Amino acid sequence: MSLFARLRQVYTLTTPAVWILAALGLIAAAVVFSRPASRPEGLVFWLFSRSHQEAYQPVLKKWNAARPTPASTVTDLLLDGGALERRLLSGFMSGTPVADLVELERGMAGRAFSGPVEDIGFVDLTERLREEGLMDTINAPSFGPWTSRGRIFGLPHDVHPVLLAYRSDIVEAAGIDLSTVETWDDFFRLMRPLMTDENGDGRPDRYILNFWATNGDVLEAMVLQAGGGFFDDHDRLALDTEINARVVATLATWTGGPGRISVDAPEFSAPGNTLRLRGVVLASIMPDWLAGVWKMDLPELAGKVKLMPLPAWEKGGRRTSVQGGTMLGISRRSADPEAAWEFAKRLYLDRETHAKFFASTTIIPPVRSSWDHPVFARPDPYFGGQPVGTMFIEQAAHVPRRASSPYNALARSRLNDVLLALVARVNREQITDPEVLLPETRRLLSEAQTAVQTLIHRNVFLRTEAP
């Protein structure tokens, strides 16, 4: 039988639909493979925040207008945070296409830094920053989350100092003056009369602080404020320190037992916002970015909230902390890293962009020379006419240093577990004195330290480079 006859026989065994599908498949494959992989000319810039993208447009347009050829223009692309992280890590690890410039959130950065230092996909900016004097221009603690094994891989976008927001309408109506507050003890002593039971159900209708044992972000901020943390200055795990033990034991007595003063009012959630609007929670830990979120999500609180420095853990102690963070990195695979570096500086060091960005998000820049811009001193009606920018800037130099370890989230989760175990004991035994909890806290932190250290030690890439 001839080949044609054989093929005809095969054809008759199937339906025409199969052959139509096969033909369409072949045509589609031919079209796809015949087209060269297209990539926009110039630099590609990935970001994950729409508010950032909107604030950058004037700089982007000016930059592109000043380029005679499209080779060094910049095209921005807004991606969902998770998608950005996946595409970035795939690009770094497997060589799939990745942007020239990438804006990255702190939670994602650790994972980008988890391999051998020479294989981190971002350009090492350490020498450039030194040579161009940017190490002195930019607020030093802002480099922490983007520093891995002594090398800096990102230009910091922010500082994210933390203040305390409180319901000024309720506090002032009760005649409470918070201007004398120095420590958390002072603060709770003055505020405790507001924890009354007006509906007669035997429970307070209001709680002083928005904090809960499961809230890892605030837990981290509190520990950092006290001078503790998860990793030391050499990025070595440091969970079982005395400072951490004292802070966690104290937080346990805030969260449970007869001395409880806190309530769980999670941010970005309907139940949490309801508690804030009802005045069930009187004070909240407030990084600069959250102030902008409240203005958008809780307009009903306009004029009813004020800011103050965080009460210190002890007299003369730090009155702020830090929460969140974003960097701009340059991919090592960028076709033109020099142009990308120039654009990064233009975008992140521009005074007017800083002002515009603050006006729309309440986020202050890490560039100290921009801090005297009048926009930061402008009274903010949402916060009772306070100069919110100035208040955050006053604390910016004091924000604690943070590590960039890929194990930061794990360490934080273990600290959360310790706190939860302590709260359970506080509730069970009705403990109010943190000193009673200290022996158990030290033991639990030591166990947590061992558990996390074991996992870190398994990482052969970090193991060989440990200092």
Next chain:
Amino acid sequence: MSHPAPASPPAAPTPRGHYRAEPLWVPWLCLAPFILTTVVFLAWPLLQSVLLAFKQTYGPRNAVWVGLENFTFLFRDPLFWKAVGNTALFALGSVFVQLPLSLGLAMLLNRPGLRGRAVFRLVFFAPSLVGLVFVGLLFSLMFAPRTGLVNTVLHGVFPAFDPEFPWLEVYIMPALILAALWLYVGFNMVYFLAALQNVPEELLEAASLDGAGPWQRFRHVVLPEIIPIASFVVLMSLLGSLQLFELPFVLLNGGGGPDNRGLTVVMYLYQTGFITGDLGYASAIGWVLALGMAMFAFAQKRFIRRHEEN
């Protein structure tokens, strides 16, 4: 007398004297799409994941062969065993709470003369249409302290009840089992209902005539008849429980909950692979889980074979 249809002419003998049927490439050509898809999307990734379980990686360029270290670490990793314990507890809840309830509902709906059977069936089945993520969100709002439906109602009815009782911290596993119960009871009920409707009526009548009561009819007639379906439902529930991920992930905001009491094996796999970035260890966890599931499937098959032989 009709003549048989003429047979097709015999294939021509080959030069060696053998009869050749179809050319060898024809079946291969027809099978090619399947083989290609299977190799590219199933066999090759499976092989890679086996190899990955013996490595530590940071992308394909940075892979270090660690031998059995991932597996040896796994067997002394307390968090893994905690996840196994939690998953087993959930599986037990599924089998011993969910399935009897499903069977009970199916028996109620199978009562002769019941009006509106289709409506009840739809009502019970409807939750399974909404999806795990939605159920997770729904239950997280229901169990929210102070503003959640459960605490608001309980505090309204019993003023002494703490409106801030943290259900999702204290009773994580019961909350998960309850959410899964709401989701899957109706789904499994449909299987049982189909099985019950296939129980021969004459067997039940004969048993009644012999004086068998309702429990004896169930024990000696209904149960043996529905065993194949029941064991299938048990297997599916077990395998579904072992793969539990979305529900606790949404309900517990991506973590394992306080003291990891809501951490399941697949959640731990996800956290290890995609949060900590240890893909090799995650792969080892995945293969141990797969082996566990294969053992359950094998046991179910043997059970059914033995039942059929008896």
